Amino acid sequence: MSRDEAVIAYVLRLADNALILAQRMIELVTAKPELEEELANANFALDFIGQARMLYSYAAELEGAGRSEDDFAFMRDGNEFRNLLLIEQPNGHFGDSIVRQYLFEAFYVHQLDALTRCKDQRIAEIAARAIKEVRYHLRHISHWLIRLGDGTDESHQRVQASLDELWRFTGEMFVSDEVDVAIRDNLAGPDLEAIAALWKRDVEDVIAEATLQLPEDQWMARGGKQGQHSEHFGFLIAEMQFLQRSYAGASW
Amino acid sequence: MAAVSREQVYEWLADVPDPEIPVLSILDLGIVRDVSVNGGVTVSLTPTYSGCPATEVIESSVLAALEKKGIESIAIKRVLSPPWTTDWISDAGREKLREYGIAPPARASRAIACPQCESLHTERISEFGSTACKAAWRCRDCLEPFEYFKCL
Ligand SMILES: [Zn+2]
Numbered sequence: 208m209s210r211d212e213a214v215i216a217y218v219l220r221l222a223d224n225a226l227i228l229a230q231r232m233i234e235l236v237t238a239k240p241e242l243e244e245e246l247a248n249a250n251f252a253l254d255f256i257g258q259a260r261m262l263y264s265y266a267a268e269l270e271g272a273g274r275s276e277d278d279f280a281f282m283r284d285g286n287e288f289r290n291l292l293l294i295e296q297p298n299g300h301f302g303d304s305i306v307r308q309y310l311f312e313a314f315y316v317h318q319l320d321a322l323t324r325c326k327d328q329r330i331a332e333i334a335a336r337a338i339k340e341v342r343y344h345l346r347h348i349s350h351w352l353i354r355l356g357d358g359t360d361e362s363h364q365r366v367q368a369s370l371d372e373l374w375r376f377t378g379e380m381f382v383s384d385e386v387d388v389a390i391r392d393n394l395a396g397p398d399l400e401a402i403a404a405l406w407k408r409d410v411e412d413v414i415a416e417a418t419l420q421l422p423e424d425q426w427m428a429r430g431g432k433q434g435q436h437s438e439h440f441g442f443l444i445a446e447m448q449f450l451q452r453s454y455a456g457a458s459w
Numbered sequence: 460m461a462a463v464s465r466e467q468v469y470e471w472l473a474d475v476p477d478p479e480i481p482v483l484s485i486l487d488l489g490i491v492r493d494v495s496v497n498g499g500v501t502v503s504l505t506p507t508y509s510g511c512p513a514t515e516v517i518e519s520s521v522l523a524a525l526e527k528k529g530i531e532s533i534a535i536k537r538v539l540s541p542p543w544t545t546d547w548i549s550d551a552g553r554e555k556l557r558e559y560g561i562a563p564p565a566r567a568s569r570a571i572a573c574p575q576c577e578s579l580h581t582e583r584i585s586e587f588g589s590t591a592c593k594a595a596w597r598c599r600d601c602l603e604p605f606e607y608f609k610c611l
Contacts, residue, residue, distance in 0.1 A: 246587035257510025332540040
């Protein structure tokens with residue numbers, strides 16, 4: 208894998224994480240339990256769409272093959288997406304989507320922080336823009352996790368179950384492959400081991416404040432970064448891409 | 460076409476409104492990063508936040524405004540770094556926001572003043588409001604609800 212190929216692959220992973228999480232959040236539009244949360248969800252999803260657009264546009268420029276941001280989003284097949292498995296998990300109930308969002312954003316904030324010091328200037332600039340948004344999301348989402356965990360018996364039990372269920376998808380975030388190594392070594396990109404330690408520290412703090420139990424060490428699912436997705440992913444992609452696949456080039 | 464000065468272009472841009480809060484010009488909002496004139500005109504703009512739906516509307520308004528003044532070669536440059544913050548809203552912009560009924564972003568850790576009666580006896584109703592950059596507040600003295608431009 209050449210240096211340029213590694214950068215394109217890395218930028219697409221970042222973009223896919225942002226787009227697929229946004230798509231999951233968009234599925235929840237008009238389905239949140241209260242108006243304030245409805246607006247928070249839509250606003251946060253919009254941040255991710257914006258980040259995905261900047262990243263896809265950059266990947267398109269690097270690739271130089273005439274593809275557009277929309278081609279990356281709507282014209283690639285499921286196995287070409289490189290988002291984490293955690294992100295594509297179904298929305299479930301309110302607590303499930305809060306836990307999924309928290310576990311990912313607690314990682315993403317450290318990933319972006321490291322990327323603000325990346326030697327690729329464009330990646331560093333996008334990261335500097337995005338991290339302000341992600342810090343804001345995290346404050347909001349971690350309050351919810353604490354409120355649910357330290358809330359009623361029912362909310363405590365259900366959010367503990369969400370945490371236990373989603374935990375096995377967190378290991379993949381910290382497994383380096385050749386793309387991660389290339390970005391780290393050539394461009395001073397994130398060191399995933401260091402990020403794992405920061406993530407664990409933050410997550411333990413919030414889980415303790417939420418009076419929840421940290422799940423035990425266990426077998427971890429992986430494959431998203433290599434394009435091997437869970438069974439839920441095909442449905443997500445089909446819904447997201449339907450319009451552009453059926454009416455290519457349709458616009459507002 | 461006669462050569463146009465940077466000052467002239469800035470003057471024109473002062474008439475381009477922010478589509479979400481039209482009482483503010485894009486200069487008040489602090490998103491015009493640079494203007495250069497050599498042959499054509501290049502305007503460097505920065506997005507307020509990544510997913511701001513106004514970004515493209517603003518770019519086309521700038522193009523339209525300059526075309527109307529007879530500028531033929533116009534380029535819009537998107538600048539990401541350093542990222543925009545609410546500190547870049549000008550003093551004139553903050554005053555316009557207040558008059559419009561939107562409390563401007565807090566400086567330091569000061570309390571949020573009601574834009575109607577200036578009371579500091581205010582409370583937040585919802586952290587999220589009609590657009591991504593605003594929250595919903597209420598004055599506990601005059602009882603008017605108002606919007607607050609969040610500090611970013
Ligand atoms: Zn008042």
